[in-house]
Amino acid sequence: MANALQQIIRDRLDSERWSYGEVARRGNIPRSTVHHLATTDHMARMPQPATLEGLALGLGLPLGPSARPPRRPVASTSTPPEPSPESGRRHLRRP
DSSP states (O other), rough: OOOOOHHHHHHHHHHTTHHHHHHHHHHHHOOHHHHHHOOSSSOOOOOOOOHHHHHHHHHTTOOOOOSSOOOOOOOSOOOEEEEEGGTTOOOOOOO
């Protein structure tokens, strides 16, 4: 029984009349990877995000934001505001 990913791959291959090699070339991933994802009954682990991106590109499918891994938060480069004299803390001025 095919899993959802295998069904998507097979449907696109059939509808576009593409080979594993064509999908691999379009997505810049190895042909053996496309074949493995399309035919393996029990995958030991999920494919890497870069592999899924290449597969989506090769199959001509959009890769929406929900399919991408979340971005790491960007550290703030701004300096915190200085405490006001009313706060009871010593106010230091920068040169």
